[in-house]
Amino acid sequence: xxxxxxxxxxxxxxxxxxxxxxxxxxxxxxxxxxxxxxxxxxxxxxxxxxxxxxxxxxxxxxxxxxxxxxxxxxxxxxxxxxxxxxxxxxxxxxxxxxxxxxxxxxxxxxxxxxxxxxxxxxxxxxxxxxxxxxxxxxxxxxxxxxxxxxxxxxxxxxxxxxxxxxxxxxxxxxxxxxxxxxxxxxxxxxxxxxxxxxxxxxxxxxxxxxxxxxxxxxxxxxxxxxxxxxxxxxxxxxxxxxxxxxxxxxxxxxxxxxxxxxxxxxxxxxxxxxxxxxxxxxxxxxxxxxxxxxxxxxxxxxxxxxxxxxxxxxxxxxxxxxxxxxxxxxxxxxxxxxxxxxxxxxxxxxxxxxxxxxxxxxxxxxxxxxxxxxxxxxxxxxxxxxxxxxxxxxxxxxxxxxxxxxxxxxxxxxxxxxxxxxxxxxxxxxxxxxxxxx
Amino acid sequence: xxxxxxxxxxxxxxxxxxxxxxxxxxxxxxxxxxxxxxxxxxxxxxxxxxxxxxxxxxxxxxxxxxxxxxxxxxxxxxxxxxxxxxxxxxxxxxxxxxxxxxxxxxxxxxxxxxxxxxxxxxxxxxxxxxxxxxxxxxxxxxxxxxxxxxxxxxxxxxxxxxxxxxxxxxxxxxxxxxxxxxxxxxxxxxxxxxxxxxxxxxxxxxxxxxxxxxxxxxxxxxxxxxxxxxxxxxxxxxxxxxxxxxxxxxxxxxxxxxxxxxxxxxxxxxxxxxxxxxxxxxxxxxxxxxxxxxxxxxxxxxxxxxxxxxxxxxxxxxxxxxxxxxxxxxxxxxxxxxxxxx
Amino acid sequence: xxxxxxxxxxxxxxxxxxxxxxxxxxxxxxxxxxxxxxxxxxxxxxxxxxxxxxxxxxxxxxxxxxxxxxxxxxxxxxxxxxxxxxxxxxxxxxxxxxxxxxxxxxxxxxxxxxxxxxxxxxxxxxxxxxxxxxxxxxxxxxxxxxxxxxxxxxxxxxxxxxxxxxxxxxxxxxxxxxxxxxxxxxxxxxxxxxxxxxxxxxxxxxxxxxxxxxxx
Numbered sequence: 001x002x003x004x005x006x007x008x009x010x011x012x013x014x015x016x017x018x019x020x021x022x023x024x025x026x027x028x029x030x031x032x033x034x035x036x037x038x039x040x041x042x043x044x045x046x047x048x049x050x051x052x053x054x055x056x057x058x059x060x061x062x063x064x065x066x067x068x069x070x071x072x073x074x075x076x077x078x079x080x081x082x083x084x085x086x087x088x089x090x091x092x093x094x095x096x097x098x099x100x101x102x103x104x105x106x107x108x109x110x111x112x113x114x115x116x117x118x119x120x121x122x123x124x125x126x127x128x129x130x131x132x133x134x135x136x137x138x139x140x141x142x143x144x145x146x147x148x149x150x151x152x153x154x155x156x157x158x159x160x161x162x163x164x165x166x167x168x169x170x171x172x173x174x175x176x177x178x179x180x181x182x183x184x185x186x187x188x189x190x191x192x193x194x195x196x197x198x199x200x201x202x203x204x205x206x207x208x209x210x211x212x213x214x215x216x217x218x219x220x221x222x223x224x225x226x227x228x229x230x231x232x233x234x235x236x237x238x239x240x241x242x243x244x245x246x247x248x249x250x251x252x253x254x255x256x257x258x259x260x261x262x263x264x265x266x267x268x269x270x271x272x273x274x275x276x277x278x279x280x281x282x283x284x285x286x287x288x289x290x291x292x293x294x295x296x297x298x299x300x301x302x303x304x305x306x307x308x309x310x311x312x313x314x315x316x317x318x319x320x321x322x323x324x325x326x327x328x329x330x331x332x333x334x335x336x337x338x339x340x341x342x343x344x345x346x347x348x349x350x351x352x353x354x355x356x357x358x359x360x361x362x363x364x365x366x367x368x369x370x371x372x373x374x375x376x377x378x379x380x381x382x383x384x385x386x387x388x389x390x391x392x393x394x395x396x397x398x399x400x401x402x403x404x405x406x407x408x409x410x411x412x413x414x415x416x417x418x419x420x421x422x423x424x425x426x427x428x429x430x431x432x433x434x435x436x437x438x
Numbered sequence: 439x440x441x442x443x444x445x446x447x448x449x450x451x452x453x454x455x456x457x458x459x460x461x462x463x464x465x466x467x468x469x470x471x472x473x474x475x476x477x478x479x480x481x482x483x484x485x486x487x488x489x490x491x492x493x494x495x496x497x498x499x500x501x502x503x504x505x506x507x508x509x510x511x512x513x514x515x516x517x518x519x520x521x522x523x524x525x526x527x528x529x530x531x532x533x534x535x536x537x538x539x540x541x542x543x544x545x546x547x548x549x550x551x552x553x554x555x556x557x558x559x560x561x562x563x564x565x566x567x568x569x570x571x572x573x574x575x576x577x578x579x580x581x582x583x584x585x586x587x588x589x590x591x592x593x594x595x596x597x598x599x600x601x602x603x604x605x606x607x608x609x610x611x612x613x614x615x616x617x618x619x620x621x622x623x624x625x626x627x628x629x630x631x632x633x634x635x636x637x638x639x640x641x642x643x644x645x646x647x648x649x650x651x652x653x654x655x656x657x658x659x660x661x662x663x664x665x666x667x668x669x670x671x672x673x674x675x676x677x678x679x680x681x682x683x684x685x686x687x688x689x690x691x692x693x694x695x696x697x698x699x700x701x702x703x704x705x706x707x708x709x710x711x712x713x714x715x716x717x718x719x720x721x722x723x724x725x726x727x728x729x730x731x732x733x734x735x736x737x738x739x740x741x742x743x744x745x746x747x748x749x750x751x752x753x754x755x756x757x758x759x760x761x762x763x764x765x766x767x768x769x770x771x772x773x774x775x776x777x778x779x780x
Numbered sequence: 781x782x783x784x785x786x787x788x789x790x791x792x793x794x795x796x797x798x799x800x801x802x803x804x805x806x807x808x809x810x811x812x813x814x815x816x817x818x819x820x821x822x823x824x825x826x827x828x829x830x831x832x833x834x835x836x837x838x839x840x841x842x843x844x845x846x847x848x849x850x851x852x853x854x855x856x857x858x859x860x861x862x863x864x865x866x867x868x869x870x871x872x873x874x875x876x877x878x879x880x881x882x883x884x885x886x887x888x889x890x891x892x893x894x895x896x897x898x899x900x901x902x903x904x905x906x907x908x909x910x911x912x913x914x915x916x917x918x919x920x921x922x923x924x925x926x927x928x929x930x931x932x933x934x935x936x937x938x939x940x941x942x943x944x945x946x947x948x949x950x951x952x953x954x955x956x957x958x959x960x961x962x963x964x965x966x967x968x969x970x971x972x973x974x975x976x977x978x979x980x981x982x983x984x985x986x987x988x989x990x991x992x993x994x995x996x
Contacts, residue, residue, distance in 0.1 A: 033814065039984040041813035045806070046981035048974050049927050050857070050909075051919040052840075055847045066917040087809040088802075088969055124996050126844045128857070129974065130837045130982035132996070283992060287817035294821060336823055336993030360995050361843035577848070579915035584907050617951050621943035628896065628942050632904050748915055 013107040014152040014376075021103040024147040028106055031146030032080040035139055035247060043136060044081050046129040047071055053123035053133060058363050059116045062383040070123040070133040073112040076101045077140035110149050113140050115377035119243075119276070119369035120329035125361050134334070134369075141245025150244055151374040158244040161253060166236035167373075168204040175232050177207045185215045193229035199266040200230050201237035201257060203274040205405035213273060213405065216432025217301065221270075223437055224313055228270070234260035237271050239280035243370035250280065251288040258285055261296050268297045270304060273428050275330030275368055275404045282335070302331060302403050305431050306340035309347050315436040318349025324397035325352060326388065326411075326424070327362035328404035341403055341427055348434060353395040355388075363387050365402075367410025378413075385414035392422060403427040525712045531604035535716070539723050540601060546727045550734045557664065560740045562756045569754040571768055573746035578643045582747055585636040591629050593726050595622035600719055630696045637689040647673035648682045653763070673764040677735075684728050691721035784954045787961065795961035802968035807976060822991040829990015830983040836995070837982050849916075853909070860905025866890060866898035867938070873947060899942055906935055930970045933963045 015024075053070035054060040060068040079099040083089055092098035121134040144150060150158075157167045164170045168177070178189050190196070198221065206213045221228045234256050241249030258281075261269050271277045282298040308314040325341050332338040338359045345352050357363050366384030371377050388411070392400050400422050402408060411424040528535050574582070598606065599622050607615045654676035656669065662677050663669040674682065695718040698705050706714070736743050742756040757765040819826075844850045868874060872889035879886035890898065910931040913923045937959045944952035967973065989996035 035817070036814035037816045038811050038813050039816070039988075041810045042977060042980035042984050045810050046974050046977040048971050049913075049919060049922045049924065050853050051916065051922060052844075052850060052853055054918045055844060055849050060918075066921040069918050069922055072922050085813060087806040121996065124985055125841055126850065128837055128853075129978050130833050130985040130996070132985045132988065283820045284817070286820045290818050292818065292821040333994060333996065334992065336989075338994065357843050361841055576912075576916055580852075580908055580912050583911040583915060584904070587907055587911065617949045620946045620948055621952050624945045625939065625943050628899055628945075629903070631900050632907075635904065749917065750915070 013110040013149065014155070015107070015149050016152070016155050017148040019148065024149065025101060025103055025106065028076070028143040028147035028149070029080045029084060029101065030143070031245070032077045032140060032143030033085055034142050034146075036081070036085060039132075040136055040139055041081075041085075043129070043131040043133075044078055045087070047131060048129070050128060052126045052128065053131075056122040056126040058118075058120075058122070058366060058384040058387050059380060062387055063380070067112060068116050070117070070137075071131070073109070073117055074133065074136045074140045076105055076109050077136060077143060080143065106144070106147060106149055109140075110144060110151070113137060113144055114151050114154060115371060115374055115380060117369060118329070118364045118366065118371050120364035121334050122329070122361065122364060125333075137369075138242075138245070141243075142247055143245070145245035145247075151376055153375045154240075154244050154370050154373055157373050158240040158246055158249060161236065161238075161240040162246075162249050165233070166204065167238065167240060168207050168236070171232040171235075174207070174235050178230065181207075181211050181214055184211065187215055187218055189214070189218055190229045192232050193227075193264065195265050196227050196229035197266055198226050198228040198268040198270055199234065199257070199261045199264065200228050200270045200272075201277070202230070202235055202272050203237050203277065203405050205274075205409055206272055210273075210405055210408070210426065210429075212429045212432070213426055216426075216429050217270075217272065219432050219437075220304070220308075220314065220428075220435065223435065224308060229264065229266075231260050231264070237274050237277040237281075239277060240370070240373075242276060242280040242284070243373070250284075254281060254285050254288050257281060258289070258293060258296060266296065268299050271298065271300050273301050273403045273405050273426060275328040275335075275406055278335050278337075279330045300331065300335070300337060300340075301428055302337045302340040302344075305428065306343040309344060309431075314431065316347050316349075316431065317434045317436055319399075319430070319434055320349050321351070321399060322353050322395075322397040323348075323350040323399035323401050324355055324392055324395040325358075325427075326355065326365065326392075326400070326402040326404075326407060327359055328402060328407050329362070329364050329368055331403060332362065333360045341401075344427055344431060345401065348430060350399065351397075353397040355391040355395060357391065363391065365404075365407040365410045366414070367406055372406055372410050372413075381410060382414050382417055385410065385418075389414075389418070389420055389422075399425055399430075401425045401427050401430060522708070528716070531607075535719055536601060536604045539719065540605070542723055542727055543597075543730075546730050550731065550739075553664075554734075554739070559738065560664070560735075561759075562741050562753060563668070563759040564755050566742065566753045567755040570749075570751040571754050571757050571765060572750060573752045573757070574750050575643075576750060579747055579750055581636065581639045581643050585633075585640050588629050588633050588636050589725075589729060592626060592633055593722075593729070595626040595629075596722050597726070598622045599626065600722070627700055630693075630700060633689070633696075634693045637686070637693060641686055644682060647764075648679050650676075650679060654679060668759075668762075670763050671761050672767075673761060675760070681728055681732050685725065688721040688725040688728075691717055692725065695721065784950055787954050787957045791961055792957070795964040799964040799967050803973065803976065806968050806973055807980075810977065810980065819991060823993035824990045826987035826990045829988070829995075830986035833982045833986025833989060833996065834979050836986075852912070856905045856908040856912075858905070859901040860909060863898045863900070863902025863905060864934075864938070867895065867902055867941070870898075871895050871941075873944075895945075899938070902938060903935075906931065906938070910935070924971070926970050929966065930972045933959070933966055934972075937963050 019027075049071070051069060051071075054066070054068070057068055057070050060066075060070075066072070079101050081089075082092070083098040083100060086092075089098060117134070117137045119134040119138055121132065123133045124130060127133070160167045160169070164173075166174065168174065175191065178191060181187070182189055200217060200221065202214060236253065237257075239250055239253045241247065241251070241253050257269055260266075269281065271281060278300050282300070285298065286292045305314065309316065323345055325345060327333065327338065327341075332341075342352065355362065364384070365388060366381045371381060400411075402411075402424055403426070405426075408424050408426060414420075415422065415424075527533055530536075598618060602615055602619055602622075606618065610618070651672065653670060653672065657663075657671055657676040660667060660669045662675060669675070695714040698710060698714040699718060702711055736747065740760070742753050743760075745756070746752040754765065757768070840850050840854055869878075870888075870890040872892075872895070875886050875889040910928075913919050913927060913931070937956070940952070940956040940959050944956045946952070963972075967975075985996050
């Protein structure tokens, strides 16, 4: 009726490959429903369009734009369900009233499915029906991937994960990076041990920028006397198959880690300070094996820290001072680890000043779910960051701590853009720096 | 409610007639017999000296004297309401209330049609600019449209009850009208309290900007620019303010009289109920008449006006055409941009 | 009176059958859709989580209480649903109808004033929520035709029901019954099915959260 006349960005979608539009649409329709089950079906049959999900979404709240209403972001996916699998889809098809999806729609929705959803799941918290819209967006990405309608940058990173082993690079690049860190910090990082109790995995951010995290983890593991190793063929914790909607890649990346751990007899796979790695490996690995992973413990760094602190194995010098903690969505809201950072901060003797929205209802940093990697989403990310910045400033805490490398990168980049002087600290690095070693 | 009372009025008139006939017969009978009292006495003859006159008693009753009514929801101790005749004259299908009421509504409709033909749609000076200015908050829009729906429901059912006997019975017949009338009465009574709640909400959400100011006088003098020329106006012009206050006052009158009519056995005497119904009808006619004008000007009458009440924002040129002083204020304080959320 | 007999007889039976058969069919299709992936080793109880979510989502979390729209939808939603529930199961004519035609037993009905109050709440809530579908950019964008038809039919069912409140006219009762039947027939194909799907949706999310040791 009264469209706001805002000039569209020159190119609001990317596409990969060279196939006719009809093929793209058909692939999308098939991909949308490839992982569909009773859970998603219940969700799509329960929504009453109350619009409350918008009230939880940082992208909607930051921009005020209606199109960022979470349930709106899955419209083509919902249509695919209505056309092909819904309870009365056969009647609708028979009468020719089944919904259809056009290539233009898919292109328009690319931004909504990839740029403006971090899969943070905050909308589920406010939904009267408890609909897990993040799960639906994730399933919608399956179709978009099949159609070759991804942001180029995300497609490129996922491609690197597929062809070069990791978004960071090939195994040789990894070995080089590890050696550089060893030289920089005069530390030894065990690599490719044939047998070890624990397989440590890392995220590209650790290898690129957060070297202190790698060093900290190594020191903690060594001080605990754990027999651990890195593997040059199974080092990548992040799963860009999970983020890009490439389910095949997701499975390959997952199995690579589990299989390697089994091969070297590791009882534990340790995940770094990363969010979606926890979701992909801890909570979704079972689907690729058809059985729960009972022989290997998939452990998050947060768990390691909190459990060993509680057991008295890690002793810390009290830091004092006040701190606020940003709860990474995939670890806390969707990962069940909310207790862990609070145990750690308490032991560090820090006065925890909780953000206004905390634990399960914490706001996303704005960069999760592959949005940080997707460079074209930078302006939107920056707007979402404002919400967090205000909350952090309101606490007046001295330290701003989190436990996710991706969140840190998002904060660091947005911080530079906005000249904000509050540096974000890693919980792991805080522990490593204040660990009492005899 | 009106139908029930019209019935009551008819019943009262009938009773009056029967009573008077009885009176005449009794008096004649008494005159013939000389000593027979009007009522059977229990202990011997009374009034043998004739100091108490039957005609005095009946006259007293006829003029609203006290007693115990046989059957009525209203127990105000009045046997025959002397005002009933006056009321029934006023309220009957061909009476002044229906006549002048329908003429009034028809006049409003005719005036709008003439205005539309003569002046056409009020256009936006310079056409749409494409720039939006936030005008009504979501709360204002929701309250407005809830009131609008309630207004339509109450308006239709109320007009059916007021004019139905005069205009609808000749068309649909008495049986069909009785069904329409009972349905209308139930719906009308049910939506009444929602009207009261909406009215309060409407008053609160729209009060800001509706207090009269000096510039309103200029607006009135120059006919609001409806007959040409531009007249400056703030957030609301004098016409809109008049509508706001008319709706408020008429709404209060409707609410209070409606409550009285809804609870006749608790609150009412016959006199009070008659006055309440008269007030209810007049206030409703004013409300509906003004409402029709408002609907016209808010929709087809003024290009771009409905935008504000749907999306919440209006075109900047619309604002300049109709509410230039308000636009200047908005630009000074908010940069004039719609923020998308309220 | 042929129409009334049809409305009270075969049309009534037909609409109830469609309501039941297609409603059950829809639930069946939901629960048998696609496949469920193998789940990870749980940290907490999926069943406990499901129960918690089913009850927990009745009220918004504290984090959202600062937002006007959350209050609006919650208050209007409850006004409408509680009002409608009271009208549906406790209006005297309904209690009598259910006793005489379906259940064979009854329970205390609402007094007249109780009915009126329930109807006020139901109408106000429904109107406010429906009106918002047109004027709130968010809900305007996401509302489907179905959402408007469902709201409109429900409104007409309620309105005709209240118009027949005098219980003096067979015609008014017939009109009400006709809308009820249209509503029943439309029900299983529409978002009105949320009447039955809400515990499924909440339960699945709750089970996921319970498994992961979180609350969602």
